[in-house]
Amino acid sequence: xxxxxxxxxxxxxxxxxxxxxxxxxxxxxxxxxxxxxxxxxxxxxxxxxxxxxxxxxxxxxxxxxxxxxxxxxxxxxxxxx
Numbered sequence: 881x882x883x884x885x886x887x888x889x890x891x892x893x894x895x896x897x898x899x900x901x902x903x904x905x906x907x908x909x910x911x912x913x914x915x916x917x918x919x920x921x922x923x924x925x926x927x928x929x930x931x932x933x934x935x936x937x938x939x940x941x942x943x944x945x946x947x948x949x950x951x952x953x954x955x956x957x958x959x960x961x
Contacts, residue, residue, distance in 0.1 A: 881933075886955050889932060890948060897928045907949035915948075929955060 887907065894900045898921050904914065911917040917925070926942050929935065929951065935958035945951045 881959055883952065883956055886933070886952050886959070890929075890952055890955070893925065893928045893932060894948070897924055905948060907947070907952065909948050910946055911948070911951075912946070925951070933959065935959065 891902065891905050894905055894915070895902050898915075898917060900915050900917070906914075909915055911922060911925075922942070922945075926937050930937055933955050935955060937954065937958070941954060945954060
């Protein structure tokens, strides 16, 4: 899976799982400030990422994710890309 596929799937998950307006989603968007995702939403997203990409994201790595792009970077790293 290449980066553009991960970005597209990430966008779909944010829209489908968290109900975020697709137009607001950018790789530089902060989950907390730009997308107004609360801590429960972040947990839901992490679970969706693990299920959809078949990766495991430990809590200490999850705490480092602040933007959509950082989440994509982490998934790419987990996928070996």
